[in-house]
Amino acid sequence: MDFVSDKLYNYINHKYNLKINKSHFRVLLDKYKTDTRNREVYNSVFMTLFGLTLESLHTLALKYDFKKEYNDISETMKELKTTINSLTEKIELLVNENSELRDNYWRLNQSLLKATKK
Numbered sequence: 001m002d003f004v005s006d007k008l009y010n011y012i013n014h015k016y017n018l019k020i021n022k023s024h025f026r027v028l029l030d031k032y033k034t035d036t037r038n039r040e041v042y043n044s045v046f047m048t049l050f051g052l053t054l055e056s057l058h059t060l061a062l063k064y065d066f067k068k069e070y071n072d073i074s075e076t077m078k079e080l081k082t083t084i085n086s087l088t089e090k091i092e093l094l095v096n097e098n099s100e101l102r103d104n105y106w107r108l109n110q111s112l113l114k115a116t117k118k
Contacts, residue, residue, distance in 0.1 A: 003029050003058050011061035016050060029054075 005026050012018050012025075032042045032054060043053045050057060 003033075003054075004062065005029050007064075008058050008061045010066070011064050012050075012057065014066065015064070018049075 008029070009020070009022055009025050012020070028042075032039060035042075046052060046054045046057060052060070
């Protein structure tokens with residue numbers, strides 16, 4: 001099988017968050033293609049890491065739409081910004097209310113102390 005090594009490399013990096021040296025990954029793919037006696041060993045390594053054979057990963061990598069994933073991320077970022085802004089406003093309101101309550105408590109406490117002294 002002839003692999004599109006860049007797509008497969010990007011897919012594994014993005015989907016599984018596995019950081020591999022690109023040149024080492026290409027060497028691994030070349031060895032997989034040429035060393036037919038140990039192909040089962042390579043497949044067992046990929047089955048252990050990803051639960052899929054190298055051919056299955058390659059098929060998924062070819063079908064994977066990176067643009068859709070990034071669009072979903074940008075939408076999520078917009079939602080998070082909106083939520084953060086809303087929570088920031090609520091925090092500011094609570095800080096102001098806390099300050100007012102503290103002032104009112106202090107005044108009430110002082111008036112009670114004056115009343116008990118008389």
